[in-house]
Amino acid sequence: MSSFHGKSVLVLGGSRGIGAAIVRRFAADGAKVVFTYFSSPDDAQALAAETGSRALRADSGECDALIALIVSLGPLDVLVVNSGILGAGDPLKMPPDDIDRLFRINTHAAYHAAVAAARTMPDGGRIIFIGSANADSMPMSGLAAYSASKAALKGMVKGLARDFGARDITVNVVQPGPTDTDMNPADGPLKDVMHDFMAIKRHATGAEIAGLVAYLAGPEAGIITGAAYNIDGGFAA
Ligand code: NDP
Structure with a gap:
């Protein structure tokens, strides 16, 4: 198990599910650990009390406010962008504004948060997005925007890995x-x-996902960058 003593970690979308498991693991x-939440203040406060972490309300769909929040936190050793929404439905019936908000939360926030954090992140820092195996395999209807929003993260990590690699930021x-x-009950x-x-x-457990996140954030993963890791029971195999 990696040790993150003294490391400063921000998890976007940490109040429930996979994000909460990641908060628990790093704590x-x-x-x-600082984590954000939006719609679940009670879950967020309970998790903060349980883990000794700090919960801050921030909508990942409001990029300017999100950037300002990240700047206000100062240097981060690890940024995890987990906040995400599903937005499933008939594309002929889904309001365009809902699709735009999905992309703001699932895709735009990841880019802006990564860039904001990288401004002050120390050398050797870690940026990890929670994407989806649906970036590689989309065997169901009604999820085109969701899978596109997650597939974009694969390209994004390749580019940002080049941008920040000189500082050993993965x-x-x-x-x-x-x-x-x-989001997806077993x-x-x-x-x-x-x-x-x-x-x-x-189904996987949140703790299993958090274990891979902790590995990528730890010292053994310093040479891994620009990569996408499926942790999906072979869903996309
Ligand atoms: P949940 O719906 O259970 O939890 C989502 C988390 O994201 C909550 O903590 C929620 O906080 C936060 N969140 C959602 N919208 C916002 C927002 N606008 N601003 C800030 N925080 C927000 O989802 P999961 O735990 O299942 O999913 C976590 C991530 O994993 C997502 O990115 C999802 O796409 C991805 N994923 C999940 C899979 C699954 O099967 N569960 C499979 C593949 C990928 P709050 O409630 O406080 O708003």
């Missing part, structure tokens, strides 16, 4: 498959459909 490993994307959270109505696409026919 357990000794990091000073930039990678972790791409979960079905993972047991409020006992939800689509579980059998999703498991059919998988070699290992179960």
